[in-house]
Amino acid sequence: MSCILNIETSTDVCSIALSEDGRCIYHDESREGHGHTERLGTFVDEALSFADSHAIPVDAVAVSCGPGSYTGLRVGTSMAKGVCYGYGIPLIAVPTPELLCVPVLLRHEEIEDDALLVPMLDARRMEVYAQVFDRSLREIRPVQADIVDAETYREYLGRGPVYFFGNGAEKCMETIAHPNARFIKGIEPLAKNMMPLAEKRMLDGRLEDVAYFVPFYLKDFVAKQARPLL
Structure with a gap:
């Protein structure tokens, strides 16, 4: 079986998990809402350090691909692509x-x-x-x-x-x-639950083109106009 780094940022929850042989070997998550960019970078660095310290090669990255928060999906996808490019490994997309x-x-x-x-x-x-x-x-x-x-x-x-x-x-x-x-109640998208979906896609060869993959936003992002300062 493969070792997969799972990334989930489609809502206010930011989470990552390493899965190997159908089990979660490392995970971290935060429900603090904003700040996915900084938090996810730390989570991913720590997960990759864990894998390296245990001599476990990471074979793929799986990312929750939406729909969901526009900003969250962009953050997760950018991080997943960066790891894929850096390690030369494939990308897996898991619908939220x-x-x-x-x-x-x-x-x-x-x-x-x-x-x-x-x-x-x-x-x-x-x-x-x-x-x-x-x-x-x-x-x-x-x-x-x-x-x-x-x-x-x-x-x-x-x-x-x-x-x-x-x-x-x-x-x-x-x-x-x-x-x-x-x-x-209490059901939220978490990286540690991505394992069966990501591993099946890996086995089936359902991989994404890292260069051209984009999340499934479902609706176009509409930026809000800033209020004028008084």
Whole structure:
């Protein structure tokens, strides 16, 4: 098996992890919000030093590729590319909605076989970036920006249980008032959960072109105009 450096910066959480032979051998994370650029650099340096001190060659870098925070995705991608160029190793892209599903599937055995999973990333107001999967992580609906109201997911809720999670789900709890709606709190994208997705992509040869890879922003970044000084 390969040793993969996993990087996740799509939300306010900044995290990294080293995985080898299907297990996490090193990880670090911060929930302090802003400052991903400085924090991620320190995390990556420490992870690479750990690998070097244990004579473990790093074979690839995996990065959470979005959607999510525009700035966060850029920071993570830039760091991942820098390590790939410096070490001459390949780049793996892991979609953030799939990453959100990993802890749900691993830690919630009560989820029914016919249930649908809807990972949600907060956008703004009542808008989320959401995707729909079945329990085997087969895509039922591609990721898109949803303005959430009582009707947004009624098509899926009419079929059976639907589990909503991620940092966009909590603000939708009162809006999605349906007996088949289930909400799982505390699910966030973390690098240490990227391992199974990154390792499978590595084995399948699903690698990115380091020079041309860009994150999946889903929507164009719109810079806010600064307020004039009084």
